[in-house]
Amino acid sequence: MSTQVNNQTELHAALNRQTANWTLLGVKLHHYHWYVSGAQFFTLHAKFEELYTEAATYVDDLAERLLAVGGKPASSMIQYLALSELKEAAGGESAKEMVAQLIKDFALVSEELKNAISAAEELSDQPTADLLIGIRTSVEKNAWMLNAYLA
Numbered sequence: 366m367s368t369q370v371n372n373q374t375e376l377h378a379a380l381n382r383q384t385a386n387w388t389l390l391g392v393k394l395h396h397y398h399w400y401v402s403g404a405q406f407f408t409l410h411a412k413f414e415e416l417y418t419e420a421a422t423y424v425d426d427l428a429e430r431l432l433a434v435g436g437k438p439a440s441s442m443i444q445y446l447a448l449s450e451l452k453e454a455a456g457g458e459s460a461k462e463m464v465a466q467l468i469k470d471f472a473l474v475s476e477e478l479k480n481a482i483s484a485a486e487e488l489s490d491q492p493t494a495d496l497l498i499g500i501r502t503s504v505e506k507n508a509w510m511l512n513a514y515l516a
Contacts, residue, residue: 372484372487373434375484379480379484380430380438381431381438381444382448382449383423383481384448385445385446385448385451386449386477388424389451390416390420391420393451393454393466394417395413397454397463398417400456400458401460401463402460409460409464423500426496428440430492434490434493451474464511464514468508471508471511474504478500478501478504479501481497482497482498
């Protein structure tokens with residue numbers, strides 16, 4: 366198989382991993398939004414809603430980009446769970462545990478985005494790289510904010 370085909374396959378897989386990641390994060394963030402409690406309820410309830418709305422946008426953007434570059438986006442929970450290293454919310458987490466888990470999830474997603482950006486750049490696919498760089502920028506900012514919240 367040619368290097369170009371290998372790189373294209375790698376990019377399709379990376380985009381599908383991100384589609385799965387953001388779908389799972391969306392579900393987890395909804396869970397956290399509904400079940401957060403305590404002194405920081407109003408702050409975190411609103412932040413989790415902001416983040417799950419952002420996640421939904423990313424799922425759509427990633428899936429549409431994958432289709433545009435000749436791939437087939439995953440579209441079922443069974444596929445998402447198989448493709449992502451992220452885990453669903455366990456239930457019963459404290460507000461602090463929710464934030465700490467999101468920080469860990471964002472670190473994993475950021476690292477995977479870095480690899481996906483490299484795959485896009487190897488193919489000179491600047492539109493995909495640009496999409497992924499924008500998502501990574503937001504992930505890093507949100508991770509920073511969540512870390513500041515826990516400090």
